[in-house]
Amino acid sequence: MGTNWYHEVGGNILFFCKAIPGSRKQNNTIQFTEIKPQVKGFRIYVRAEPVDGKANKEIISTLSDELGIKESRISIKSGTTYSLKHIQVQLDGDMEEVRDRLNELAISYEVDVSSDS
Numbered sequence: 001m002g003t004n005w006y007h008e009v010g011g012n013i014l015f016f017c018k019a020i021p022g023s024r025k026q027n028n029t030i031q032f033t034e035i036k037p038q039v040k041g042f043r044i045y046v047r048a049e050p051v052d053g054k055a056n057k058e059i060i061s062t063l064s065d066e067l068g069i070k071e072s073r074i075s076i077k078s079g080t081t082y083s084l085k086h087i088q089v090q091l092d093g094d095m096e097e098v099r100d101r102l103n104e105l106a107i108s109y110e111v112d113v114s115s116d117s
Contacts, residue, residue, distance in 0.1 A: 005040040006102060013089045013098060014077065016041035017063075021055035021083075023047055028062045032106040036084065042109070056080055063087065067101050069094075 006015035018035040023045035031043040046058035056076055064071040073092065079085035091098060 005106070008091075008095070008099075011091050013091060013095075013102065015087055015089075015102070017059065017085050017087055018043045019050070019055055019059055019083045019085060020045040021048060021050040028058060030062060030066060030105070030109050031111045032109040033111045040106075042105070050081075053080070056085075059085070063089075066105055067098060069098065 006013050008014075016035060016039055018041065020043060023029065025045050025047070028047065029045040031045075033040065033043055035041045035043055042063075044059050044062055046055050046062065048054040048058045050056075060071050060074045060076070063074050067074075067089065069089070069092075073090040075088050075090075077086040077088040089098060
């Protein structure tokens with residue numbers, strides 16, 4: 001898998017995710033797939049509704065857990081009120097570890113776009 005789905009800029013890693021708030025799944029769930037034509041990223045299902053930033057907070061918390069880094073290092077650069085979000089992860093001397101973990105997550109959670117509804 002290529003790494004063209006995220007970008008490293010000025011000590012940060014940037015990538016897209018698509019929020020699916022109000023999910024009926026028991027736990028917050030993450031998938032790696034095509035989230036819009038020719039753009040791959042994480043689709044994140046969260047139980048919280050998109051009210052008062054609750055879903056955004058759950059997205060950051062889910063990414064924090066999955067990446068093994070503090071929530072304060074993850075922010076939504078754009079898309080706070082839209083389902084497509086541009087995520088920024090601040091690197092803190094651990095670029096290799098974060099990069100490796102992102103790629104592991106992408107491989108672990110990749111779903112076939114043709115079977116995606």
